[in-house]
Amino acid sequence: MAVAFHDINSAAGLKKLDQYLLTRSYITGYQASKDDITVHAALSEPPSSEYVNASRWYNHIAALLRISGVSGEGCGVTIEGCAPITGEAVATPPVGDSKASIQFLFYWLIWYNAQASAAEDDDDSDVDLFGEETEEEKKAAEERAAAVKASTKKKESGKSSVLLDVKPWDDETDMKKLEEAVRSVEVEGLHWGASKLVPVGYGIKKLTIMLTIIDDLVSVDTLIEDRLTAEPINEYVQSCDIVAFNKIFGLCNSSELLGNAI
Numbered sequence: 665m666a667v668a669f670h671d672i673n674s675a676a677g678l679k680k681l682d683q684y685l686l687t688r689s690y691i692t693g694y695q696a697s698k699d700d701i702t703v704h705a706a707l708s709e710p711p712s713s714e715y716v717n718a719s720r721w722y723n724h725i726a727a728l729l730r731i732s733g734v735s736g737e738g739c740g741v742t743i744e745g746c747a748p749i750t751g752e753a754v755a756t757p758p759v760g761d762s763k764a765s766i767q768f769l770f771y772w773l774i775w776y777n778a779q780a781s782a783a784e785d786d787d788d789s790d791v792d793l794f795g796e797e798t799e800e801e802k803k804a805a806e807e808r809a810a811a812v813k814a815s816t817k818k819k820e821s822g823k824s825s826v827l828l829d830v831k832p833w834d835d836e837t838d839m840k841k842l843e844e845a846v847r848s849v850e851v852e853g854l855h856w857g858a859s860k861l862v863p864v865g866y867g868i869k870k871l872t873i874m875l876t877i878i879d880d881l882v883s884v885d886t887l888i889e890d891r892l893t894a895e896p897i898n899e900y901v902q903s904c905d906i907v908a909f910n911k912i913f914g915l916c917n918s919s920e921l922l923g924n925a926i
Contacts, residue, residue, distance in 0.1 A: 667691065667741045668744065669706075670745050671745030672743065673706075673708045674745075678715050678718060682718040685718055686717050687890070687893075689898060689902060693736060694888065694889075694893070695736045695903060696725060698734065699740065699741040701729075704729075724902070822879045822911060822912070823879065824909060825874065826875050826876075826877060826884055826908065826909050828888075829905040829907050830870060831870045831871075831903050839869055842900035843871055845897045845900050845901070846901070848897075851887065852878075853877055853881030854877055854882050856873065856874075858874050859871060859873035860872055872907070888904045
């Protein structure tokens with residue numbers, strides 16, 4: 665299902681984009697994708713500092729495009745109310761910068777194809793990101809949460825050990841504060857274990873950390889999306905990846921697991 669944005673170059677559109685990125689690092693998923701390029705290309709200029717989340721996202725995508733590029737496919741995004749990029753603009757890239765010209769053409773083609781594909785989809789496939797939740801939906805969500813909570817009391821839950829890679833925004837991120845922010849997350853059924861810093865490149869290090877969870881109480885995906893990559897921790901954390909996920913069948917030392925997994 666395609667994600668839809670409306671007139672993102674207007675003040676109202678930028679405000680909605682900023683709100684959408686409040687709890688997200690990327691337009692869709694947990695890594696940069698073509699959806700990010702599509703929205704990035706549709707913006708006529710970088711968002712001002714007034715839009716904190718949108719500005720952070722825009723600068724991060726711009727940095728990725730300069731350094732390593734973006735390979736993720738994404739889930740699809742629709743941009744409505746934005747003027748299309750003209751063929752003349754593509755035909756007149758900066759003189760003497762062939763690499764930048766090729767990148768510019770490549771990203772424009774991705775954006776153009778995404779718009780053409782979205783136009784062929786049924787309008788019902790679009791998601792209104794900013795629609796208000798109805799009373800029926802709220803009641804149903806509360807009932808589901810209550811049912812899940814009640815069921816966890818009746819079952820004897822298993823445990824799993826998980827190894828996470830927690831990546832900072834850049835080489836200037838304070839890794840000590842990043843680890844403190846990660847360990848500050850307290851959830852019933854979650855226990856943080858051993859950790860170590862692992863060099864990635866360009867002076868950047870990632871935090872590799874073990875955690876033990878009670879399966880019926882903790883969802884690792886929810887932990888990543890709602891806590892580790894959400895405010896205020898996303899001031900330090902750019903993304904999280906699950907390196908290993910194993911059921912616990914016996915007692916073992918988390919430091920030994922960490923050393924074997926790296």
